[in-house]
Amino acid sequence: MAKKTFQRPKGTADILPDQVYQWQKIEAVARTLFDRYGFGEIRTPIFENFEVFARSAGDTSDVVTKEMYDFDDKGDRHMALRPEGTAGVVRAYCENKLYGPEHEKPYKVFYMGPMFRYERPQAGRFRQFHQIGAEAFGSNSPALDVEMIAMVVDYLKNLGLKNLTVAINSLGDAQSRAQYRQALIDYLKPHFDELSSDSQIRLEKNPLRVLDSKAPQDQAIVAQAPSILDFLSSSSAEHWQAVQILLDQLNVSYEIDSSMVRGLDYYNDTIFEIMTNDESLSGAATIAGGGRYSGLVEEFGGPATPGVGFAIGVERLLSLLAAQGQLPACQTDVDFYIVNIGDEAQVASLAVTQQLRYLGYKAQRDYLDRSAKAQFKSANRIGARFVITIGASELEKGVVALKNMASGQQHEISLNELAEAVPTIMQAASQGE
RNA sequence: GCGGUAGUGGUGAAGUGGUUAACACACUGGUUUGUGGAUCCAGCAUGCGAGGGUUCGAUCCCCUUCUACCGCCCCA
Numbered sequence: 001m002a003k004k005t006f007q008r009p010k011g012t013a014d015i016l017p018d019q020v021y022q023w024q025k026i027e028a029v030a031r032t033l034f035d036r037y038g039f040g041e042i043r044t045p046i047f048e049n050f051e052v053f054a055r056s057a058g059d060t061s062d063v064v065t066k067e068m069y070d071f072d073d074k075g076d077r078h079m080a081l082r083p084e085g086t087a088g089v090v091r092a093y094c095e096n097k098l099y100g101p102e103h104e105k106p107y108k109v110f111y112m113g114p115m116f117r118y119e120r121p122q123a124g125r126f127r128q129f130h131q132i133g134a135e136a137f138g139s140n141s142p143a144l145d146v147e148m149i150a151m152v153v154d155y156l157k158n159l160g161l162k163n164l165t166v167a168i169n170s171l172g173d174a175q176s177r178a179q180y181r182q183a184l185i186d187y188l189k190p191h192f193d194e195l196s197s198d199s200q201i202r203l204e205k206n207p208l209r210v211l212d213s214k215a216p217q218d219q220a221i222v223a224q225a226p227s228i229l230d231f232l233s234s235s236s237a238e239h240w241q242a243v244q245i246l247l248d249q250l251n252v253s254y255e256i257d258s259s260m261v262r263g264l265d266y267y268n269d270t271i272f273e274i275m276t277n278d279e280s281l282s283g284a285a286t287i288a289g290g291g292r293y294s295g296l297v298e299e300f301g302g303p304a305t306p307g308v309g310f311a312i313g314v315e316r317l318l319s320l321l322a323a324q325g326q327l328p329a330c331q332t333d334v335d336f337y338i339v340n341i342g343d344e345a346q347v348a349s350l351a352v353t354q355q356l357r358y359l360g361y362k363a364q365r366d367y368l369d370r371s372a373k374a375q376f377k378s379a380n381r382i383g384a385r386f387v388i389t390i391g392a393s394e395l396e397k398g399v400v401a402l403k404n405m406a407s408g409q410q411h412e413i414s415l416n417e418l419a420e421a422v423p424t425i426m427q428a429a430s431q432g433e
Numbered sequence: 434g435c436g437g438u439a440g441u442g443g444u445g446a447a448g449u450g451g452u453u454a455a456c457a458c459a460c461u462g463g464u465u466u467g468u469g470g471a472u473c474c475a476g477c478a479u480g481c482g483a484g485g486g487u488u489c490g491a492u493c494c495c496c497u498u499c500u501a502c503c504g505c506c507c508c509a
Binding site: 007008010062066067084115117119120121122123124125126129130131133198209212214215262264284286287288289311312313314315316317339341342370371372373374375376377378379380381384387389391392393401403405408410 | 434435461462463465467468469470482499500501502503504505506507508509
C-alpha cells in the first residue's frame with residue numbers, strides 16, 4: 001500500500017529555485033523602474049472582507065459572482081482571497097487616510113503578489129496567480145493616465161519584450177456610459193435572435209460585454225454597433241483627446257479599440273490593455289490591463305478621489321518572455337568546490353569551506369563521502385571555477401590543492417596562506433576570461 | 434459551471450488481458466585503492482495517478498474520483 005500522497009491544490013504551482021530566480025529578476029526590474037516613476041511599494045493583506053471585493057468589482061462582474069475564493073473564518077466572518085489588487089489598495093488608502101493633506105498628491109503605490117480566482121485552470125490562467133500592479137490616487141490629469149501606460153510599456157521594454165500592442169479606449173463618465181448603454185441596447189434588441197445565447201444573457205445583465213464576445217455571429221453584429229466614443233460627454237471627450245495627444249508626444253504607439261471592455265465594473269474614462277499576438281498565449285493574450293476609476297475611494301468611505309491603475313499578469317509575462325527567448329539566464333556559478341577525501345579531511349574541508357564563505361565567496365563541498373571523481377563531476381556540473389582538494393597527503397604537508405577548472409591547472413598552496421592568496425587568484429582568473 | 438484530450442521510473446517516452454514493463458537521457462558505482470564535460474561495463478519502476486468493479490488473471494476493459502492540458506464563460 002503506497003503512502004498517501006498529496007498534490008498541490010488545483011490551479012496552483014510550486015515555483016522552484018531556478019524559476020524563482022527569474023521571478024526575482026523581473027520583480028527587481030519593476031522595483032527599480034517604478035521607483036524611478038515615484039511609486040512606493042505597498043503590501044496589503046492577501047485576504048480581506050468579502051465585501052471589499054464585492055463592492056469594488058461590481059455585482060455583475062464574474063470575479064464577484066463566480067470566481068471569488070471565499071470562506072467563513074472561525075469568527076464567522078465572510079472573507080475572500082483577493083482576486084485583484086486594486087480593492088485592497090483602495091481600502092488601505094482610505095483606512096490609513098492617505099488622502100490626508102500631509103501626503104503628496106497624486107499618491108502613487110505599486111504592489112506585487114499572489115491573487116486568487118476560483119476558476120478552471122487553462123492556458124495562462126490559474127487559481128493562484130501573481131500580479132505586479134500600481135495605483136495612483138488624487139489626480140484627474142490625463143497625463144497621469146499616460147504616465148501609467150508609459151510605465152508599463154517602459155517596463156515591458158526593459159524586460160526585452162517585443163511585438164506588444166497597446167489598446168486603449170474610453171468608457172466615459174457615468175453619464176456618457178448610461179447614454180451609450182441605452183443606445184447599444186436599442187441597437188442590439190432587433191438583433192436579439194441572431195446573438196449567441198451568452199450574449200443574449202449579457203444584453204440583460206451588462207450590455208457592454210456583448211462588445212467583446214468572441215462568437216463570430218456576435219462580432220458581425222458588434223462591428224456595426226454604435227461606438228461609445230461618440231457618446232462621450234464634453235469633459236470625457238476632452239480627457240480622451242488629451243490622452244491621445246500625450247501618448248503621441250511620447251511616441252507610445254497604440255490602437256484605439258472602441259469595443260474593448262474591461263472585466264471589472266469600476267472603470268471609467270481611459271482603459272487600456274497590453275496584448276501579445278504570440279500563439280502560445282492565444283487564449284490569454286492580455287498580459288497587462290488597467291484604467292481609470294473614480295468613485296471607488298468614495299465607495300470605501302474616503303473623500304471623492306479619482307484613481308488610475310494597472311496590473312500585469314506575472315505568469316503570462318514570464319511565459320511570454322520564455323516564448324521570446326528573453327528569460328534572464330540562471331546563474332549557478334560557484335567560486336569554490338571543496339573536494340574532501342577520507343575521514344581525516346572532514347574537519348579541514350569544513351573549515352576551509354567556511355573560511356571561503358566568510359571571505360565572501362560562494363563555496364560548496366561534498367557531504368556524501370563520494371569518490372574524488374564523483375566530487376569533481378559535481379564541481380563541474382555546478383560550474384565551480386576552482387576546486388580545492390583536501391586529503392591525507394595535503395594534510396600531512398599542511399597544504400591544499402587548488403585547481404583552476406577552466407585551465408585544468410593545479411598547484412598546491414599553503415593552508416595558512418589561502419585566505420590571503422584567494423583574492424589575487426580570483427582576480428587573475430577573472431582577467432583571464 | 435460546461436465541453437474535449439490525456440495521466441507509465443528523476444525526465445522524455447514504447448508497450449500488451451497472462452511468467453523478467455522496451456529504448457533514451459539523467460543519476461550512482463566501476464574501468465583510474467585520490468581528480469571534471471569522452472569511451473566502455475554495471476545498477477536504477479514488486480509497479481504503470483487514486484479508489485472500486487469485470488476476469489482464473491489487468492498497466493492495458495468498465496465505473497468513480499483527482500490532476501494536467503486545450504476550448505467556452507471570463508480575465509492577468
